Amino acid sequence: MNPDILYFLVNTLALVAWIALSVAPYDTRVQQGTLGGIVVMLAGLYAVLFIGSFNGAMMKELATLDGLMGLFSNKKAVVLGWTHYLAFDLVAGIYIVRNAQTHKVSSRAIIPFLWLTFMAGPLGWMTYVIFRVVKTKKYEF
Numbered sequence: 001m002n003p004d005i006l007y008f009l010v011n012t013l014a015l016v017a018w019i020a021l022s023v024a025p026y027d028t029r030v031q032q033g034t035l036g037g038i039v040v041m042l043a044g045l046y047a048v049l050f051i052g053s054f055n056g057a058m059m060k061e062l063a064t065l066d067g068l069m070g071l072f073s074n075k076k077a078v079v080l081g082w083t084h085y086l087a088f089d090l091v092a093g094i095y096i097v098r099n100a101q102t103h104k105v106s107s108r109a110i111i112p113f114l115w116l117t118f119m120a121g122p123l124g125w126m127t128y129v130i131f132r133v134v135k136t137k138k139y140e141f
Contacts (some may be wrong), residue, residue, distance in 0.1 A: 003075035007082065010045065013038050014086040018093065018118045025097045025107045025114070035094045042087040049080045085121065092125040093117050100128075103136050 017038040020030045053076055061067030071077045093114050100110045110128065117124025133139050 003079045006045070006049075006079045007075075010042060010079070010083050010086055013041060014090060014118075017090055018114065021093055021097060022111050022114055025110060026101050031094060031097060034090060039087055039090050039094075042083055042090070046080065046083045046087060049076065049083065053077065053080065089117055089121045089124075092121065096125065096128045099132065099141070103132055103138070105132060105135060 017034045021034055024030045058071065061071050072081065096110055096113055096117060100107070109131075113124050113128035113131065115124070116127060129141075
């Protein structure tokens with residue numbers, strides 16, 4: 001499939017999931033649809049793209065920064081990497097939602113952390129964890 005179309009599709013799927021998580025984060029159907037639906041679709045697409053493009057030379061390329069930069073000059077490789085990011089950022093978003101729910105953090109309070117995770121992955125997750133530890137005075141995961 002055309003990498004430009006795949007890029008559009010994975011971005012659209014991720015955006016739908018992030019909007020749903022922001023609107024109704026504590027709704028079990030939204031959580032299941034995001035993790036069991038959209039993340040699984042992204043992971044499946046990632047697997048297909050990875051298997052379809054993997055070769056032994058890639059391992060050598062991943063060993064150096066110049067080699068990695070060379071891989072990312074290919075649109076298919078960029079879509080592969082981007083799909084990886086989108087899937088894992090959504091997993092972090094589900095973690096935030098479920099952890100906040102467990103610790104009785106308001107669903108409204110987590111919206112900025114969800115959007116920060118959508119835009120900046122680990123930074124959003126980390127700021128949520130700091131917020132939750134300060135708020136609950138519990139350092140537990």
